[in-house]
Amino acid sequence: MNRSDKTNKIIKICMFLAVATCSFDIFANVTFLGFNFRFCQFILFPVIFLMILRIVKSRKAELYLGMRYLLVWLAFQILFIGMSPDFGNAVAYTLWLIFNILTVYLIVYYSDSVFTLEEFKRFYMDSFYDIHVLLLIQIIFYFFVISFYLNKKLKHYMCRINGFTFEPSYYATYMLIGFVMYAYLLEKNNENIMKRRTMKIKFFIITAAMVLSSSRMGWLLMLLWLAIRCINRVYYEIRGGLSVQRILHLCLAMGMGVLGFLLIWVWLFKDGPLSFMLNGLGLYGQPAHSVSSRLSGLCKDMQVFWEHPWLGVSLGGVAPAIAQYNGVTYDSSHNGGSMILPGELLVANGIIGMVPFLLYIGSLLLESRWWRQDFEKYPLCDVYRAVEWAFIFELSILCLNQNILRMYVWIHIGILCALHKKWKGRAEA
Numbered sequence: 001m002n003r004s005d006k007t008n009k010i011i012k013i014c015m016f017l018a019v020a021t022c023s024f025d026i027f028a029n030v031t032f033l034g035f036n037f038r039f040c041q042f043i044l045f046p047v048i049f050l051m052i053l054r055i056v057k058s059r060k061a062e063l064y065l066g067m068r069y070l071l072v073w074l075a076f077q078i079l080f081i082g083m084s085p086d087f088g089n090a091v092a093y094t095l096w097l098i099f100n101i102l103t104v105y106l107i108v109y110y111s112d113s114v115f116t117l118e119e120f121k122r123f124y125m126d127s128f129y130d131i132h133v134l135l136l137i138q139i140i141f142y143f144f145v146i147s148f149y150l151n152k153k154l155k156h157y158m159c160r161i162n163g164f165t166f167e168p169s170y171y172a173t174y175m176l177i178g179f180v181m182y183a184y185l186l187e188k189n190n191e192n193i194m195k196r197r198t199m200k201i202k203f204f205i206i207t208a209a210m211v212l213s214s215s216r217m218g219w220l221l222m223l224l225w226l227a228i229r230c231i232n233r234v235y236y237e238i239r240g241g242l243s244v245q246r247i248l249h250l251c252l253a254m255g256m257g258v259l260g261f262l263l264i265w266v267w268l269f270k271d272g273p274l275s276f277m278l279n280g281l282g283l284y285g286q287p288a289h290s291v292s293s294r295l296s297g298l299c300k301d302m303q304v305f306w307e308h309p310w311l312g313v314s315l316g317g318v319a320p321a322i323a324q325y326n327g328v329t330y331d332s333s334h335n336g337g338s339m340i341l342p343g344e345l346l347v348a349n350g351i352i353g354m355v356p357f358l359l360y361i362g363s364l365l366l367e368s369r370w371w372r373q374d375f376e377k378y379p380l381c382d383v384y385r386a387v388e389w390a391f392i393f394e395l396s397i398l399c400l401n402q403n404i405l406r407m408y409v410w411i412h413i414g415i416l417c418a419l420h421k422k423w424k425g426r427a428e429a
Helices: 003-020 039-058 067-083 087-110 117-130 132-143 168-187 196-212 216-239 244-270 289-307 315-326 341-375 381-398 407-428
Strands: 030-032 035-037
Touching: 003 039, 003 087, 003 117, 035 039, 039 087, 067 087, 067 315, 067 341, 087 315, 087 407, 117 132, 117 168, 117 196, 117 407, 132 196, 168 196, 168 216, 168 381, 168 407, 196 216, 216 381, 289 315, 289 341, 315 341, 341 381, 341 407, 381 407
Parallel strands: none
Antiparallel strands: 030 035
């Protein structure tokens, strides 16, 4: 094995390790030069450095899917640093954004050179299944009154698992990507990544992990996925020509399903074993602090936004700006930042900064449409759609939370861009 092969092998190992640990928020963090890095970030630094050296040496850099809009958005973020009440925090977040952009570029750059896109995609899907080992360890340890990185403890026999993320909602936000991809490929009977039987087992494990996290946001998005796919199935069956009797049977089945769901909901949540899940929602006489805090956070976001609607304060300026609005000194440990992503993005970007950001998101989801007819010929097109759907649902659940800079979101974007590059090239060939 020559030196180049050894280097490529190290790059591959580092990137696969980064994918496997991209959800880790509270475990294996590394402090370096006074800054706190997640393990996946720390391990990618030398890989990014090697990529930059190769690009400089070759004097050739290609722009991938939507990257023009992304770079314009980055330029606005850099310009908005001066608008932030806390200059240091704004610089740190901008560097974080630059790192995430380089991670996207890294995945596309090394696809089908250091590793094949197929094996990288399979490892990526497997990583959602493999993370369930943490779930089992946390539950087993909890039965022995051992808290293994658990953040939400309930009764002596119940806990809310969170993997190595901050809390169950973060864990569900990460696992939702895997849930949607597996669900879509199973629906399409696609076996390009793995055999259907294997996929069924892994999908069951991932679904169990989502359920056991007891994240209301995760459950809501899973139900939304099932509703959308059922409606889609009924639509295509009707368009294909169904008898009146068949349509009535479908409507009856859906009605019974909704009724059954409502009965189970009342039994489990009103006075049943999962009644704690309604805390903060204002239902059945419960307090509404969870809903009210998000609405209050959105109102604060809008107030800060209207103070300077055209120009933002950068991603790192959102929390300091809200702290300033509240009349308190900004503290990174209790930053009082935005509660939901749309509000965060409005404050960070302003109207001007939102334009390239929305164009970038639109390009990720819509640019493939111009070569869709040729794209349909390839057996892996379902994989591309699975990644697209997972990205849409990830953005949806983030709208109920905050922070667009989560590492696993940008790794997913990198895979989407790598798939686009590969199949666009085939369509043009």
